[in-house]
Amino acid sequence: MNRTSKILRYVSRRLLQGIPIILAIIVLNFFLLNLAEGDAVDVLAGEAGSATPEYMDQLRAKFGLDKPLPVQLLVYLKNVVTLDLGYSFRHDMPVSKLIVDRFWPTLLLMVSTIILAVGFGILLGLLAAVSLNTWKDAIITVFALITYATPLFWVGLMMIVVFSLNFGWFPTSGMENIAAFHEGFDRVKDIAHHLVLPTITLSLFYLALYTRMMRASMLEQYGLDYVVTARAKGLTERRITFVHVLRNALLPVVTMAGVQVGALIGGSVIVESVFAWPGLGMLAFESLFARDLNLLLGIFLLSSALVVAVNLIVDVIYSFLDPRIEIG
């Protein structure tokens, strides 16, 4: 069997295995969310100021909330299988449309954050390890420590204060200037302009993590026997660092990055709030308070599917980076 078909076989097997995992997550989430007091009707009634019990019962019957929990779950599962994620009464829109609308901003933020954090993390870690115990190393280490320890929301606020309010370089919030009605390339430029601050804010924390990890990983690899062999072969230090050590040192960082992509979707709630970024995190946050369970479950479903998919992608990448890992 050649490598490509091996990988295809592996991917399809992993995808099949992902189905029961995602189903289990749905069931678990469903019961967890129903543990909380109150439902969407309570919130709607509360906001209306007054509602008779009869009217509330009527609403519950309309939303299907009067049925026993297991029945509600089965109905939900049946709908999910037919790719129908239900209807958000709060937003008066189908859940799938809501989620897709909000998914792209989150994905944009997530991807740019990961690229920035992993890319610079690897670079800084590498630089720190190469110039171990020098001023460069000290500065990078202290920088990593500070950004690691600073709360995200504070960094976000300070970014706005300094770069938006004082210097006026970047917009304070939102994803694009809606009033300007940009089209085509202008719109891309506008969105990119809005993207800068949230991305930097969110990256800083992860950047610190990857920097520290990369530095430690490089130093560990430097101590291994094959580096002595490489020196004994008369290779240059440049070759040893960039060809021998770097590739081995990347392995744990890639693993870590894979795990964190999933976490980033949830972690962006704070940054999305601070910068009013219209992403999934904000949507989840709002729907939690509105007891909009359909919407919340839909978001969770998407996140879990993403985590499963990203893990699979990382495993495949890993098998290319490390020939010792056999796929199949």
Next chain:
Amino acid sequence: MIKHLLSINNLSILLPEGADRKCAIENVNLTLSAGETLCVVGESGSGKSLTAKAIMGLLPAPHVRVGSGSINFGTEDLVQVSYERLRQIRGSEISMIFQEPMTALNPVMSIGNQIDEIFRYHASMAKLERQGKAIQLLKDVKLPDPKQIMNTFPHELSGGQRQRAMIAMALALSPKILIADEPTTALDVTTQAQILKLIKEMQSTYNSGVLFITHDFGVVADIADRVAVMQEGLIVESGTVNQVLNQPSHPYTKSLIAAVPSLTPRAPRKKSDESVIRVNRLNKVFGGEKSFFGFGKSKRIVNAVQNVSLDLFQGETLGIVGESGSGKSTLARCIIRLMDYDDGDVSINGTNISKMGRAEMRPFRAKMQMVFQDPFASLNPRIKIGNIIAQGPLIQGKSKSEAEERARELLSIVGLDSKAYDRYPHEFSGGQRQRIGIARALALKPEVLVADEPVSALDVSIQAQILKLLDDIRRQMNLSMVFITHDLRVAAQVCDRIVVMRYGKIVEVGTTAEIFGNPTHDYSKELLSAVPGKGWENKNSASLR
């Protein structure tokens, strides 16, 4: 005076402050000529590896550095030359092979690329020419299917093949000097014999000088022209191989050589017919279970132990010998049920223990105890020695004071100070830890002791002491012992009967005298003929009685 390839003059290497001695090596003088093999012998910590690394400029700077002296290579002093010149010399004029070929090769780079690098950084050649040369090298070191090997990664080769690839790499540019730092220590004995032969052949082809570092006097006897013996950073004796091995003058050399176990089996003892442990058609398979959902890959199956039957008689020492992967450790673990097996029976004193549950098994656990190979990994670093030893009796229902008393008594039996009771494992040396491991095993007054390579991690002088201790204890306590080893010299001195294993099967069983004097199976013959230094037999060699 003959012109030497390499001469080391009054070389001292400084250790960082706070180390247990000031200098790793002190005033070392060595010379090496073309076509000559110089063996540097010593125990761990004697500074032999650092001497080799100093020649290549590979000392772990800045903590460990050359203090004084010179290393003259041709007209240059390797201590003084520029970094760039040193880099040029490394790999092209002086090259090095290491002990553990698995870790010494980059795990994520193909063998072909790793060889190619040497040409790229030392010679200007076209890509095709480099490739052709690399394939020729792999052919020279007798690797099968060299073209295929070019694209493989280190983990896909066996230990011996990896070391061959390392040698190919080291010889790529026909260096004047080859430094070999314990190159066969991690290999099986038959592979070791092949690698030693290969090094000899390569040396005569290129007429290079070989600096061979080893702790094994058998290997020295096989390949050395001249020998230097090191002890705690000093060269205590040097001379031709005949002088040093057969007429050692320094007491340390004498004691080292005396500690090498003799290949002549010890005198047979009276044998009992009473079987303590009987193993009947034991089978153990690793892997093979269906993966999740049943439609995945079929897992690799290893038949670790196949249809093994044997008896352990009262009071005897039964040796299980074989190379790595032969299933000897698995068999031992199955016998004392540290591991469940698929098929077969084990009885102790006639009671079948194969199907017993945990609680039922407990009284039988006390009868069979184990001593492990690695004295560092087998003691819990967070538990005091006294508690390590007393734990067993406590679990078996002894009172606290009884267990403590027993532990103290055992410490004195294995020759440790009673102060050891309240100390932690890291405060002890390898040999002392192995004594603790033995005390732990004896705490339950076992009838059977299973020793899994108990001395293979130890220096030869410590090894002799531990073997003597085990033998004394076996005699005093009337123990029956299963002794697993890959070292036939040790087996000859310790065992009454020997089982030879290969690929999970027993290929031959016999008394020690039979196996050593008149082996019948081809594999036993092969093993025996591969023992290093069999031509050299010292009168002072260690014999346990």
